Amino acid sequence: MADAPRRKPTLDEVAERAGVSRSAASRVLNNAPHVRRDKREAVQRAIRELDYVPDTTARALATSRRNAAALVISGETPSIFADPFFARVIVGASAALEEAGLHLMLCLAASDRSRRRLEELLRARGVDGVLLMAVRENDPVLHIAGGTELPVVFGGRPVGYEPPWYVDVDNVGGARRATEHLIGRGRSRVVMICGPLDSQVSRARHRGYREAMILAGLEPLPPEYGTFARPTGAAAMTGLLERHPDLDGVFAANDNMAADALRALREAGRTVPGDVAVVGFDDLDIAKITEPPLTTVHQPIEALGREMARLLVRLVAGEEPSSLILPTELVTRAST
Amino acid sequence: MADAPRRKPTLDEVAERAGVSRSAASRVLNNAPHVRRDKREAVQRAIRELDYVPDTTARALATSRRNAAALVISGETPSIFADPFFARVIVGASAALEEAGLHLMLCLAASDRSRRRLEELLRARGVDGVLLMAVRENDPVLHIAGGTELPVVFGGRPVGYEPPWYVDVDNVGGARRATEHLIGRGRSRVVMICGPLDSQVSRARHRGYREAMILAGLEPLPPEYGTFARPTGAAAMTGLLERHPDLDGVFAANDNMAADALRALREAGRTVPGDVAVVGFDDLDIAKITEPPLTTVHQPIEALGREMARLLVRLVAGEEPSSLILPTELVTRAST
DNA sequence: TCCGGTTCTGGGAGCGCTTCCAATCACACC
DNA sequence: GGTGTGATTGGAAGCGCTCCCAGAACCGGA
Numbered sequence: 200m201a202d203a204p205r206r207k208p209t210l211d212e213v214a215e216r217a218g219v220s221r222s223a224a225s226r227v228l229n230n231a232p233h234v235r236r237d238k239r240e241a242v243q244r245a246i247r248e249l250d251y252v253p254d255t256t257a258r259a260l261a262t263s264r265r266n267a268a269a270l271v272i273s274g275e276t277p278s279i280f281a282d283p284f285f286a287r288v289i290v291g292a293s294a295a296l297e298e299a300g301l302h303l304m305l306c307l308a309a310s311d312r313s314r315r316r317l318e319e320l321l322r323a324r325g326v327d328g329v330l331l332m333a334v335r336e337n338d339p340v341l342h343i344a345g346g347t348e349l350p351v352v353f354g355g356r357p358v359g360y361e362p363p364w365y366v367d368v369d370n371v372g373g374a375r376r377a378t379e380h381l382i383g384r385g386r387s388r389v390v391m392i393c394g395p396l397d398s399q400v401s402r403a404r405h406r407g408y409r410e411a412m413i414l415a416g417l418e419p420l421p422p423e424y425g426t427f428a429r430p431t432g433a434a435a436m437t438g439l440l441e442r443h444p445d446l447d448g449v450f451a452a453n454d455n456m457a458a459d460a461l462r463a464l465r466e467a468g469r470t471v472p473g474d475v476a477v478v479g480f481d482d483l484d485i486a487k488i489t490e491p492p493l494t495t496v497h498q499p500i501e502a503l504g505r506e507m508a509r510l511l512v513r514l515v516a517g518e519e520p521s522s523l524i525l526p527t528e529l530v531t532r533a534s535t
Numbered sequence: 536m537a538d539a540p541r542r543k544p545t546l547d548e549v550a551e552r553a554g555v556s557r558s559a560a561s562r563v564l565n566n567a568p569h570v571r572r573d574k575r576e577a578v579q580r581a582i583r584e585l586d587y588v589p590d591t592t593a594r595a596l597a598t599s600r601r602n603a604a605a606l607v608i609s610g611e612t613p614s615i616f617a618d619p620f621f622a623r624v625i626v627g628a629s630a631a632l633e634e635a636g637l638h639l640m641l642c643l644a645a646s647d648r649s650r651r652r653l654e655e656l657l658r659a660r661g662v663d664g665v666l667l668m669a670v671r672e673n674d675p676v677l678h679i680a681g682g683t684e685l686p687v688v689f690g691g692r693p694v695g696y697e698p699p700w701y702v703d704v705d706n707v708g709g710a711r712r713a714t715e716h717l718i719g720r721g722r723s724r725v726v727m728i729c730g731p732l733d734s735q736v737s738r739a740r741h742r743g744y745r746e747a748m749i750l751a752g753l754e755p756l757p758p759e760y761g762t763f764a765r766p767t768g769a770a771a772m773t774g775l776l777e778r779h780p781d782l783d784g785v786f787a788a789n790d791n792m793a794a795d796a797l798r799a800l801r802e803a804g805r806t807v808p809g810d811v812a813v814v815g816f817d818d819l820d821i822a823k824i825t826e827p828p829l830t831t832v833h834q835p836i837e838a839l840g841r842e843m844a845r846l847l848v849r850l851v852a853g854e855e856p857s858s859l860i861l862p863t864e865l866v867t868r869a870s871t
Numbered sequence: 872t873c874c875g876g877t878t879c880t881g882g883g884a885g886c887g888c889t890t891c892c893a894a895t896c897a898c899a900c901c
Numbered sequence: 902g903g904t905g906t907g908a909t910t911g912g913a914a915g916c917g918c919t920c921c922c923a924g925a926a927c928c929g930g931a
Contacts, residue, residue, distance in 0.1 A: 207660070207917095209916095209917055209918085211917080211918095219880080220881040221881080221882095221919095222880070222881055222882080222883095222919085222920075223879085223881070225918070225919060225920080226880095226919095226920095228918090228919095229919085232879095233878065233879055233880080234879075234880090235879065235880090238879090252655060252659045253659060253917080254660055254916090254917055254918070255656070255659040255660065255661040256592055256595045256596045256660065256661070256916085256917080256918090257596055257886090257916070257917035257918040257919090258917080258918055259592045259886095259918090260590075260592045260593055260596050260886050260887070260888090260918070260919095261885080261917080261918045261919040261920085262918080262919065262920095263886070267640070270641075276629075280625070281619045281622045281623060281820070282619075283618075283619060283622075285622065286616050286621065286622060287617060289616070289641065289643075290612050290616060290617075290643065293612075293641065293643050293649075297648065297649055297652060302640050302642075302656065302661065303640065303641050303642075304603070304638050304639065304640055304641070305640070305641040306638075306639075312633065313629075313633055316633060316638075320591070320638065322543075322588040323589060323590055324543070324590055324591065325591040325592070325638065429820055429823075429824060430824075458824070459824075462824070462826075484617070484765055487765075488765060488794070488795075490826070545886095545888085546888060546889095547888095555910085556911040557888085557911080557912095558889085558910070558911055558912080559909085559910065559911075561888065561889060561890080562890095562910095565889080567890095568908085569910080570909075571909065571910090574909090574910090589887080589888070590886090590888070592887080592888090593888040593916090594887080594888055594889080595888090595916095596886085596887080596888070596889095596916050596917070596918090597887080597888045597915080598888080598889065598890095598916085599916070
């Protein structure tokens with residue numbers, strides 16, 4: 200171990216110490232060919248002795264690759280981002296980016312100011328590409344995404360915009376299976392608690408519900424709407440109970456609202472699954488601890504992040520990968 | 536609007552268009568003095584016309600400031616990071632960093648590989664400083680933090696290590712008030728569900744519990760331990776019920792375990808708060824939706840992130856700020 | 872020994888910006 | 902008209918690395 204160097208060693212010093220040119224040292228660093236074995240080893244020794252680490256920034260400037268991707272989460276931060284969903288997407292994306300040697304810049308694009316900063320980050324070439332989550336209809340972030348020449352991978356598809364590259368989850372199929380499952384349990388007056396209308400996820404899950412109902416020869420009932428957030432499922436459930444006192448099945452567009460619905464049902468004196476069977480969507484941790492535990496549609500959240508990142512990595516590498524829709528799976532628990 | 540330029544304009548082009556030297560243009564960019572008014576305006580016009588944005592990387596290389604901070608979350612990612620706690624810290628940190636013009640690199644330092652990457656990021660001067668969260672006793676990440684010359688701000692204080700700079704939450708005080716509250720509600724056989732022993736947070740909360748008990752002339756009972764994670768609170772509660780069938784108050788070291796405890800109590804046929812009063816810690820969303828809603832200790836989570844970031848910003852600026860302990864506050868709900 | 876073809880090698884020109892510095896200017900005052 | 906002060910100005914030297922390229926070194930075969 201060398202004694203603490205005051206200044207970081209540079210590649211020049213490595214080269215000098217190894218008795219080679221900087222070019223040769225650089226070649227060794229990037230293990231490129233055309234370096235004789237003994238020189239290569241000399242350089243490697245020098246690197247070790249000087250405890251040398253190449254400067255990211257200088258490298259980035261010379262190669263014009265930043266080795267970083269921005270993960271942008273649009274929408275109001277406190278409410279949106281606190282959803283553990285994003286944590287898990289980040290875990291997946293982070294792992295996949297790491298494999299490819301990219302760092303992750305997290306950008307919460309909620310305010311105008313943060314969006315402006317994001318735009319600058321992209322225009323200033325601070326990252327090699329963008330992962331974009333939670334984009335809504337007419338989201339101002341779309342303008343930024345459209346304005347950059349950097350590759351952008353969407354997580355999900357916003358309403359009113361077909362992204363060039365995206366990874367999505369099979370919401371329609373999942374919702375269809377959820378509803379079919381309710382019907383299979385003998386329920387015929389199945390209602391839905393839907394998410395906000397400007398969300399593609401909501402719409403897709405609603406579509407799945409309708410498809411299943413129609414396919415079974417039942418009439419899809421108009422849904423009640425929540426915001427996906429915690430307290431809104433209860434109001435929706437109450438509304439549904441008023442409109443359809445005889446309902447016997449509920450498909451909620453996510454677990455949070457389903458958990459609320461369970462509570463509202465209990466408060467209304469209905470038993471679950473005796474009187475009413477309930478299915479959620481997401482398979483978050485909460486689904487396991489509701490009373491009763493929630494039948495729900497599992498979606499591969501980490502995989503979503505992972506595949507987004509992989510797609511981006513391939514785009515950055517100049518390949519032409521194609522978008523992806525990941526499968527969902529029904530998980531049966533005590534609520535049905 | 537100029538027609539889409541194939542290549543990003545550089546400062547040289549701006550200077551040329553404005554009819555000044557690159558130095559002058561640079562001065563305008565950084566609004567430094569010593570540029571005559573008309574030239575300054577000419578440069579600004581050129582910037583606008585060319586739609587110029589300075590390249591972050593080149594700037595970083597020249598100034599050796601990266602305008603980025605790493606937010607490192609240690610510990611096993613799936614379980615740890617999914618805790619909404621971190622999401623909120625990130626929101627706070629992100630906002631404060633944004634104010635200071637810094638970007639946020641998120642590093643999940645769970646595996647050896649990710650830690651190695653982190654170490655390289657720091658040594659390669661990929662960031663200006665580090666925010667470090669969820670560090671445990673003998674955490675390998677401590678070695679990395681110690682080995683860098685970059686400023687590091689800790690969130691909380693790990694067991695066995697007093698960080699040079701940290702922002703922490705008043706866990707001892709909060710736990711004391713929680714326990715005093717239980718005692719004030721007439722409970723005298725108050726037990727505690729503790730977190731893992733290698734966590735400073737656990738220890739501090741346990742200490743607060745002990746202090747309050749002793750101060751009230753009661754005997755602190757040996758706690759049962761959980762991991763802070765969801766399913767472990769129930770087992771702990773069951774254990775406590777076996778050891779102290781006559782218990783009438785429970786202080787759980789976090790809301791997750793408190794929620795579990797509520798469930799376990801209900802299953803054991805105890806009423807809350809009739810038979811047993813329960814207090815949690817954190818004031819997460821879950822505290823509002825448990826049955827009954829949970830009295831808990833509110834901690835300013837966003838503020839934690841924000842103050843960590845502010846501390847770091849000042850360190851990066853070469854100031855000598857001092858560490859901080861943020862106050863906590865008891866929130867009374869139906870469980871007591 | 873000479874030759875064509877490889878494989879090495881290091882010089883040098885960038886990447887796009889900041890910043891030091893010497894030189895120039897502007898202006899007021901004597 | 903000369904001089905001094907302080908505000909401008911642009912040239913040039915970096916920041917630390919990559920990569921092109923011309924030339925050197927090496928190799929086996931003729």
